[in-house]
Amino acid sequence: MQPSAVWAMKPLPDITAAEFRAWQELLETRSGIVLNEQRRAFLQTILATRLRELELDSYAGYYQQVTAGPRGAVEWSHLMDHLTVQETRFFRHPASFEHLAGYLRGRLLASPDKCGWQLWSVGCSSGEEVYSLALLAAEVQREAGLDGRFGVTGTDLSLSALERARGACYNPRRVGELAPELLERYFQAQDDGSLTVCDALRERVCFSRLNVLDLARAPQRGMDVIFCQNLLIYFRRWRRREILSRLVERLAPGGLLVIGVGEVADWSHPQLQPVADEQVLAFTRKG
Structure with a gap:
């Protein structure tokens, strides 16, 4: 088994209150989107999935990555794709x-x-x-x-x-x-x-x-x-x-x-x- 596969199975810790507030502020500042406390688990799931894909081990480290320069802008775009995905259909209403x-x-x-x-x-x-x-x-x-x-x-x-x-x-x-x-x-x-x-x-x-x-x-x-x-x-x-x-x-x-x-x-x-x-x-x- 590859080391990365072993690492990927390690559970990530829950996002802390301070980390959640930081992500809330970043999302609202950049996109206007408001995530209330009830959507904390949703945000954690999205972030944890991306952390595993990038083989990162902390929400703080990923936060630094998405806020750092041009490469951060690319990663931010990728993250928003996952956060804003919406199930819809023709003639919805x-x-x-x-x-x-x-x-x-x-x-x-x-x-x-x-x-x-x-x-x-x-x-x-x-x-x-x-x-x-x-x-x-x-x-x-x-x-x-x-x-x-x-x-x-x-x-x-x-x-x-x-x-x-x-x-x-x-x-x-x-x-x-x-x-x-x-x-x-x-x-x-x-x-x-x-x-x-x-x-x-x-x-x-x-x-x-x-x-x-x-x-x-x-x-x-x-x-x-x-x-x-x-x-x-x-x-x-x-x-x-x-x-x-x-x-x-x-x-x-x-x-x-x-x-x-x-x-x-x-x-x-x-x-x-x-x-x-x-x-x-x-x-x-x-x-």
């Missing part, structure tokens, strides 16, 4: 997509010549939400006799999640119970049973890395639809409101902002009008 479908149909009726919609999924993870938005927009335009006059942008902090999103290949359970005609129209079955998004949709989407703390420098402007679901729960209340205000700045007049139900409470913005739908948390920009 059906009511939000049903509302979006009605909104887009209304836009077509009001301005049939202005259908070059730009949609944005903030915190897109491995791309399921992005392709859901693209599929829905494609269907609404197909019903109206139009063809692919829209674009969808997906942004996320995790490089590995973005790589999976660009691959556009999913386990059928991630796709869910789509109607057979939609599966046939927008997916291609692979020999291993997975489903790949068709080229027509993939050509309508793009992905890029973005830390939501850097929204002030984000290039996205004049978006017709912004989806920001299952992301704000990781941030403090004041930070959530700050992020939402930045998103409002990037929303076109008449545009739609969709947030995860329950992610913010008692929030309003002078440029937004809440939508009259109790099943979703969404706003349209005035003007």
Whole structure:
């Protein structure tokens, strides 16, 4: 047996309270993500796994590594990929997509010549939400006799999640119970049973890395639809409101902002009008 294998089986000590606080502060400073005491075991599991991979024997030593220069930046990116991974699926919150479908149909009726919609999924993870938005927009335009006059942008902090999103290949359970005609129209079955998004949709989407703390420098402007679901729960209340205000700045007049139900409470913005739908948390920009 190799020495490294013997070492790998040695149990690591529990992370101390001081070490946990140090990691909490680093995560919030760099990414805005807040880990409360209830997620201490989660953080320890992620860190311990990486320590074993690197053959390190202390959380403090790993902390020094991720905060030291360019090499630390690379390791930090790797760590964030593991900390921010999120299980998701196509059309995760059906009511939000049903509302979006009605909104887009209304836009077509009001301005049939202005259908070059730009949609944005903030915190897109491995791309399921992005392709859901693209599929829905494609269907609404197909019903109206139009063809692919829209674009969808997906942004996320995790490089590995973005790589999976660009691959556009999913386990059928991630796709869910789509109607057979939609599966046939927008997916291609692979020999291993997975489903790949068709080229027509993939050509309508793009992905890029973005830390939501850097929204002030984000290039996205004049978006017709912004989806920001299952992301704000990781941030403090004041930070959530700050992020939402930045998103409002990037929303076109008449545009739609969709947030995860329950992610913010008692929030309003002078440029937004809440939508009259109790099943979703969404706003349209005035003007």
